[in-house]
Amino acid sequence: MSLQDRVEYAVRKCEKLGASEAEAYAQKQRVVEIVLERGEIQSERTKIHEGISVRLVKDKKLGFAYTSTLSEKEIEKACEAAFALARASAPNPDWISLPKTAETPTSPEGIFDPKIAELQGTDVLNLAIQAAEAVKEKDKRAAIDDGKFTAATGETAIANTHGISCVEKATVFSCYLVCIAKEMGKASSMVFEYEITRSLGKLSPTQLGEKAAEKAVASLNPKSVPSFTGKVLLDTDPAAAVLAYTITNSVNAENVQRKRSLWAEKIGEEVASPVLNVVDDGLLPFGVYSSAFDDEGVPRRKTEILTKGVLKGFLHNSFTANKANTASTGNAYRQDYTTLPTVLSSNMIIQPGDKTLEQMISEIDKGIIVRRFSGNVRPESGEFSGIAKQASFIENGEVKHALKETMISGNVFEALKNIVAIGSETRATLYRAYVPPTLVDNIKIVSKH
Amino acid sequence: MRHHRREMLTITVKDGKMDAVNCGVTEGACARVLIDGSWGFASTTSLEKKDVTKIIEDAASLARASKPLKKRRVDLGTVDAYEDSYETPMHKDPAKADKEELVRLAIDVDKEVRSFSPRIVSDNVALRIIDDKLEFLSSEGSRISQRIVRCYGGVMVVAMEKGSIASAYESIGAQCGLEILDETPLEEAGRKAAERADKLASARVAPGGVFPVILENRIVGLLAHEAVGHCSEADLVYGGSFLAGKIGEKVASEKVTLIDDGMFPRGFGTMKYDDEGVPTEKTVIIDKGVCKGYLHSRETACQFNVKPTGNARAWTFEYDPIIRMRNTYIEAGDYSLEELAETIKDGFFLKGGLSGQADFTGEFMFGTQEAVKIRNGEFAESYRGVTISGNAFEVLKNVDAVGKDFLMRIGMCGKEQVNYVGMGGASLRTKLLLGGR
Numbered sequence: 001m002s003l004q005d006r007v008e009y010a011v012r013k014c015e016k017l018g019a020s021e022a023e024a025y026a027q028k029q030r031v032v033e034i035v036l037e038r039g040e041i042q043s044e045r046t047k048i049h050e051g052i053s054v055r056l057v058k059d060k061k062l063g064f065a066y067t068s069t070l071s072e073k074e075i076e077k078a079c080e081a082a083f084a085l086a087r088a089s090a091p092n093p094d095w096i097s098l099p100k101t102a103e104t105p106t107s108p109e110g111i112f113d114p115k116i117a118e119l120q121g122t123d124v125l126n127l128a129i130q131a132a133e134a135v136k137e138k139d140k141r142a143a144i145d146d147g148k149f150t151a152a153t154g155e156t157a158i159a160n161t162h163g164i165s166c167v168e169k170a171t172v173f174s175c176y177l178v179c180i181a182k183e184m185g186k187a188s189s190m191v192f193e194y195e196i197t198r199s200l201g202k203l204s205p206t207q208l209g210e211k212a213a214e215k216a217v218a219s220l221n222p223k224s225v226p227s228f229t230g231k232v233l234l235d236t237d238p239a240a241a242v243l244a245y246t247i248t249n250s251v252n253a254e255n256v257q258r259k260r261s262l263w264a265e266k267i268g269e270e271v272a273s274p275v276l277n278v279v280d281d282g283l284l285p286f287g288v289y290s291s292a293f294d295d296e297g298v299p300r301r302k303t304e305i306l307t308k309g310v311l312k313g314f315l316h317n318s319f320t321a322n323k324a325n326t327a328s329t330g331n332a333y334r335q336d337y338t339t340l341p342t343v344l345s346s347n348m349i350i351q352p353g354d355k356t357l358e359q360m361i362s363e364i365d366k367g368i369i370v371r372r373f374s375g376n377v378r379p380e381s382g383e384f385s386g387i388a389k390q391a392s393f394i395e396n397g398e399v400k401h402a403l404k405e406t407m408i409s410g411n412v413f414e415a416l417k418n419i420v421a422i423g424s425e426t427r428a429t430l431y432r433a434y435v436p437p438t439l440v441d442n443i444k445i446v447s448k449h
Numbered sequence: 450m451r452h453h454r455r456e457m458l459t460i461t462v463k464d465g466k467m468d469a470v471n472c473g474v475t476e477g478a479c480a481r482v483l484i485d486g487s488w489g490f491a492s493t494t495s496l497e498k499k500d501v502t503k504i505i506e507d508a509a510s511l512a513r514a515s516k517p518l519k520k521r522r523v524d525l526g527t528v529d530a531y532e533d534s535y536e537t538p539m540h541k542d543p544a545k546a547d548k549e550e551l552v553r554l555a556i557d558v559d560k561e562v563r564s565f566s567p568r569i570v571s572d573n574v575a576l577r578i579i580d581d582k583l584e585f586l587s588s589e590g591s592r593i594s595q596r597i598v599r600c601y602g603g604v605m606v607v608a609m610e611k612g613s614i615a616s617a618y619e620s621i622g623a624q625c626g627l628e629i630l631d632e633t634p635l636e637e638a639g640r641k642a643a644e645r646a647d648k649l650a651s652a653r654v655a656p657g658g659v660f661p662v663i664l665e666n667r668i669v670g671l672l673a674h675e676a677v678g679h680c681s682e683a684d685l686v687y688g689g690s691f692l693a694g695k696i697g698e699k700v701a702s703e704k705v706t707l708i709d710d711g712m713f714p715r716g717f718g719t720m721k722y723d724d725e726g727v728p729t730e731k732t733v734i735i736d737k738g739v740c741k742g743y744l745h746s747r748e749t750a751c752q753f754n755v756k757p758t759g760n761a762r763a764w765t766f767e768y769d770p771i772i773r774m775r776n777t778y779i780e781a782g783d784y785s786l787e788e789l790a791e792t793i794k795d796g797f798f799l800k801g802g803l804s805g806q807a808d809f810t811g812e813f814m815f816g817t818q819e820a821v822k823i824r825n826g827e828f829a830e831s832y833r834g835v836t837i838s839g840n841a842f843e844v845l846k847n848v849d850a851v852g853k854d855f856l857m858r859i860g861m862c863g864k865e866q867v868n869y870v871g872m873g874g875a876s877l878r879t880k881l882l883l884g885g886r
Contacts, residue, residue, distance in 0.1 A: 042488075042684075045769065050494055065472050066472075068475040081473075085472060092467050121514060259609060260616075375814055383654060446657035
């Protein structure tokens with residue numbers, strides 16, 4: 001039985017049990033993983049991660065059950081468990097229906113790379129070793145603390161009682177290094193450098209290692225500066241952690257409907273600097289978060305979020321779309337087969353500007369550059385505060401020195417209005433967003449000095 | 450070899466609406482093979498004989514293939530073999546739970562939270578039961594089976610006042626049966642969260658800078674775990690963490706004793722045996738300010754030439770065990786909260802931990818939910834919490850008093866793979882950097 005056969009089998013079983021509606025989601029993933037620790041290979045794993053879940057509705061009451069065993073017998077048991085749970089549950093008056101769609105989704109270009117699918121443990125190991133060697137060669141002071149290299153090949157199938165039945169294969173390669181530099185008995189702060197890609201051809205372990213080593217060494221010999229309020233240049237990852245993360249949460253229709261978004265009533269209003277353009281594009285070619293359909297089987301699409309700082313739209317799954325009497329934007333998301341669908345971005349793209357990082361630095365009279373943010377962002381209120389990691393002080397257009405024990409704090413909704421410039425060098429981040437470096441003014445820089 | 454079956458039940462109510470009741474099973478087996486000092490690991494969700502045989506072969510071939518590339522040969526030393534079984538002590542086994550009753554409970558808590566004040570605009574109430582059955586078999590002759598049951602819940606509340614939003618979160622839970630819901634009712638956690646969100650909706654953000662502070666017991670647990678505990682994990686010590694080479698040295702104020710206990714009653718990280726079949730023990734990391742020991746797996750214990758402490762844990766059968774904390778805590782002192790505040794002229798009482806991170810140098814940051822101003826020894830107005838940061842060992846050196854309000858809380862820790870841990874402590878007085886405005 002193929003994966004698609006299994007989800008269709010589950011849906012038919014639920015119908016027989018007397019479900020008003022039902023949906024099955026199945027996943028099969030092969031993962032090859034190399035874990036580095038203290039610059040040594042600590043472990044290597046191959047694992048098959050697979051399972052199926054059933055979402056079942058009976059008179060507006062919802063039941064959900066899953067199993068990691070894909071046999072007919074266990075699938076039947078999961079269907080029965082979901083049915084029993086639906087009966088034990090209380091009705092949700094907001095329930096309208098599972099998604100219905102006539103469109104046939106097509107896979108975007110470049111989300112399956114047979115070269116990744118064919119990788120064996122030793123191949124992944126060799127990639128990890130390349131990165132480890134690059135760290136050493138770049139600078140003797142730098143060393144790897146830990147890291148992980150993961151090649152994943154996955155297949156997802158979804159079917160429901162309204163005729164949705166689809167299946168798709170995809171690959172992704174992700175890797176990270178935690179790097180630290182030491183000099184005269186003093187250690188730098190820990191650098192977290194990563195790469196995530198759909199195709200092996202776009203991966204350079206050497207570059208990853210070099211970047212990690214470079215950042216670690218650059219954060220040696222830190223000095224502190226007195227607290228001030230001013231310009232902060234957020235590199236791609238901190239810009240994603242602070243800005244893109246809050247945007248994603250604020251345009252999530254579930255948060256909007258549940259009064260957890262300060263943008264709930266602001267469609268058509270200017271909520272950010274006019275330099276900011278944002279789209280959510282689930283069909284981006286080679287996109288790390290691209291797919292033909294979302295986690296309810298609804299075709300992916302492109303949704304305008306911010307145009308010249310004006311709020312254009314929200315992201316929906318079928319539940320929030322039904323509630324708002326609109327169409328799903330194809331943004332249903334599940335962490336894996338064990339969870340119910342929520343709403344999340346696909347590829348949230350902050351459109352890049354035209355300046356390189358160097359040009360941006362050269363235009364800063366006084367400020368700091370932050371290469372990693374270790375802190376808390378509260379997307380409801382927009383408050384953020386945390387440590388500026390691998391941060392450097394910038395004066396008269398030049399990076400002067402690494403910064404010691406510096407925190408940044410502010411409000412993201414204000415920061416979005418204070419964006420001065422957006423860089424040209426964008427990348428895929430771990431926040432389901434493609435984000436370029438972003439220069440923000442009027443941020444509080446707190447130091448112990 | 451390990452076999453692991455995890456049954457999970459989750460009940461979630463969002464803004465008065467019942468989300469689906471979610472239950473499921475994940476089950477599988479894994480093999481870890483050591484050949485000439487080289488590890489290989491493979492797992493499967495299929496328990497058929499041919500698939501289980503295949504993971505042993507896969508693990509062995511990985512171990513052989515990567516051997517030439519490994520610099521260090523792993524030695525596990527020798528340990529006793531055990532044939533034993535263990536089950537979480539409990540009064541109300543959740544396996545026999547009435548699901549409808551749990552659904553009603555979640556709905557009632559949600560109702561109470563939303564009726565707390567007109568400023569409450571949104572809430573989440575979640576209840577979860579995790580029932581793990583673990584089997585361990587080794588070529589050295591161990592056969593261990595354990596059943597670990599965890600029941601926990603959380604309430605997240607959002608309040609709004611004139612376009613300004615504040616949120617708060619409270620949790621309960623332990624390794625035990627459903628009796629925890631009678632002892633520490635979820636309603637109470639809900640009320641606390643509602644009270645805090647309501648109060649903070651109109652509050653301002655605390656100012657930034659270095660201040661004398663009281664850290665609430667919940668945050669002290671985080672500090673013990675994140676900032677100090679990780680530095681004592683032998684794999685990180687080997688990599689040069691802050692505590693490397695510091696056995697016998699003073700690393701904190703003499704008011705501080707820090708323990709990682711594998712058998713803490715009801716601790717979220719409690720197990721009789723770890724995932725290498727080693728009995729867990731109570732490990733003293735810091736005794737009255739002096740560093741005493743590290744947390745070990747069999748591999749690192751052998752490297753350091755000490756006894757393994759039973760700290761090798763794996764999240765599921767998909768992962769090989771790595772060194773993890775179990776229940777990490779700072780021992781209680783004898784101060785009341787009022788006494789802790791007495792000597793503070795201008796400072797804050799920081800309450801409610803959010804997530805945190807730390808480097809193995811001891812540099813840490815945690816979010817806090819609420820900062821209560823302390824003026825001339827008296828608790829005054831509340832501010833919204835801010836992120837705090839510093840070096841944990843500096844913070845611990847500055848501890849001059851520890852409270853008596855000991856609390857062991859539940860936690861999730863992410864170190865390459867996640868796991869359940871206990872974090873404990875009593876409120877204490879120190880000084881640190883607030884990232885406020």
